Amino acid sequence: xxxxxxxxxxxxxxxxxxxxxxxxxxxxxxxxxxxxxxxxxxxxxxxxxxxxxxxxxxxxxxxxxxxxxxxxxxxxxxxxxxxxxxxxxxxxxxxxxxxxxxxxxxxxxxxxxxxxxxxxxxxxxxxxxxxxxxxxxxxxxxxxxxxxxxxxxxxxxxxxxxxxxxxxxxxxxxxxxxxxxxxxxxxxxxxxxxxxxxxxxxxxxxxxxxxxxxxxxxxxxxxxxxxxxxxxxxxxxxxxxxxxxxxxxxxxxxxxxxxxxxxxxxxxxxxxxxxxxxxxxxxxxxxxxxxxxxxxxxxxxxxxxxxxxxxxxxxxxxxxxxxxxxxxxxxxxxxxxxxxxxxxxxxxxxxxxxxxxxxxxxxxxxxxxxxxxxxxxxxxxxxxxxxxxxxxxxxxxxxxxxxxxxxxxxxxxxxxxxxxxxxxxxxxxxxx
Numbered sequence: 024x025x026x027x028x029x030x031x032x033x034x035x036x037x038x039x040x041x042x043x044x045x046x047x048x049x050x051x052x053x054x055x056x057x058x059x060x061x062x063x064x065x066x067x068x069x070x071x072x073x074x075x076x077x078x079x080x081x082x083x084x085x086x087x088x089x090x091x092x093x094x095x096x097x098x099x100x101x102x103x104x105x106x107x108x109x110x111x112x113x114x115x116x117x118x119x120x121x122x123x124x125x126x127x128x129x130x131x132x133x134x135x136x137x138x139x140x141x142x143x144x145x146x147x148x149x150x151x152x153x154x155x156x157x158x159x160x161x162x163x164x165x166x167x168x169x170x171x172x173x174x175x176x177x178x179x180x181x182x183x184x185x186x187x188x189x190x191x192x193x194x195x196x197x198x199x200x201x202x203x204x205x206x207x208x209x210x211x212x213x214x215x216x217x218x219x220x221x222x223x224x225x226x227x228x229x230x231x232x233x234x235x236x237x238x239x240x241x242x243x244x245x246x247x248x249x250x251x252x253x254x255x256x257x258x259x260x261x262x263x264x265x266x267x268x269x270x271x272x273x274x275x276x277x278x279x280x281x282x283x284x285x286x287x288x289x290x291x292x293x294x295x296x297x298x299x300x301x302x303x304x305x306x307x308x309x310x311x312x313x314x315x316x317x318x319x320x321x322x323x324x325x326x327x328x329x330x331x332x333x334x335x336x337x338x339x340x341x342x343x344x345x346x347x348x349x350x351x352x353x354x355x356x357x358x359x360x361x362x363x364x365x366x367x368x369x370x371x372x373x374x375x376x377x378x379x380x381x382x383x384x385x386x387x388x389x390x391x392x393x394x395x396x397x398x399x400x401x402x403x404x405x406x407x408x409x410x411x412x413x414x415x416x417x418x419x420x421x422x423x424x425x426x427x428x429x430x431x432x433x434x435x436x437x438x439x440x441x442x443x444x445x446x447x448x449x450x451x452x453x454x455x
Contacts, residue, residue, distance in 0.1 A: 063172075077455065079167045079248075081163045092156040134313060134315065157292075174243055180431060183434070188424075195223040198219055198223075199220050203219075264385055265441075280449075287367055294359070297349070316331060381441075391430070396426075399420045
């Protein structure tokens with residue numbers, strides 16, 4: 024097995040981050056038109072990823088919710104200025120003659136009248152509701168992508184581990200066969216032959232379990248991420264984190280990236296909806312009057328009347344109470360927005376540190392795996408020369424395999440954290 028590449032990081036703990044997630048102005052940034060290589064290392068181009076994301080159930084659900092909100096707003100806009108038609112048809116008795124029952128009728132057409140201030144506040148509320156639904160669509164797309172990246176990282180870990188266990192089994196099989204041949208020649212004892220065979224069987228059990236985990240990881244991808252080919256997933260197993268020394272984002276750039284993120288915009292849009300609702304309720308201190316016309320006939324058609332009608336609901340303190348409640352909800356949403364801002368900023372700072380640590384851990388684990396692998400080969404050669412016991416060989420090989428598995432886990436973890444850091448630093452990437 025060839026030794027993996029090792030990246031040595033200096034002892035001063037510089038900010039080791041992806042070249043591809045460098046700040047604004049980086050040559051590795053994704054082109055504005057979405058063409059070219061993806062900044063998400065090892066994954067398909069942005070245009071391909073975005074097309075697949077648009078078909079994910081989470082995004083389709085959010086898109087349907089956006090369309091539903093638009094239709095709801097359109098319906099409410101129409102109802103705010105709708106005309107009301109009412110009528111009456113009956114008879115009125117003027118004397119004792121049972122046959123004298125002339126027909127009377129009334130027809131009224133009226134609509135509410137709203138001030139410009141109310142209309143503007145209502146339209147602003149409608150606009151914010153649609154913007155909030157759009158923000159939820161962006162958030163759904165980002166959450167779906169994060170889930171995909173987690174599934175892909177799990178695939179890298181489990182499928183890569185299955186390959187390592189298979190390689191270890193092939194090594195144990197050859198060793199067991201060699202020990203059997205030497206046992207037949209009388210060069211080794213029965214206990215050594217049994218030890219080699221037991222080690223092979225033990226590794227075979229781990230191969231079975233590792234392959235099952237890899238199949239489960241692939242099944243989850245097939246069900247939740249349709250469209251991914253075997254070639255794309257197999258290529259991921261060869262991808263290594265790309266490391267360079269670069270400066271972290273300055274405060275202004277970090278703040279701009281945060282405020283452009285789908286997470287922050289979703290909370291911000293929700294707060295804006297409640298704020299616009301409070302403003303709308305604030306101008307609703309009085310109910311809207313309704314004006315219209317009325318056409319009436321009496322005594323058959325001998326009497327006719329045409330006039331103007333006016334009505335005004337008498338609702339007491341209802342609108343004042345609704346306005347106060349809306350203002351409290353808006354204040355609560357503003358406080359939550361500030362809380363979310365602080366939380367998201369802290370989470371991003373933690374991810375920067377974790378990404379650095381994960382890359383360092385991957386480099387260190389890879390170096391340790393190389394050294395353990397070299398020790399296992401040296402111990403096996405010593406055993407072949409009669410200078411070491413078979414138990415030493417089995418132990419050395421087990422430790423080397425454990426370290427290779429740890430390095431594989433560290434590689435999957437570093438890839439995931441670097442992908443997530445890309446999303447933090449490029450909030451518009453793959454957004455609808």
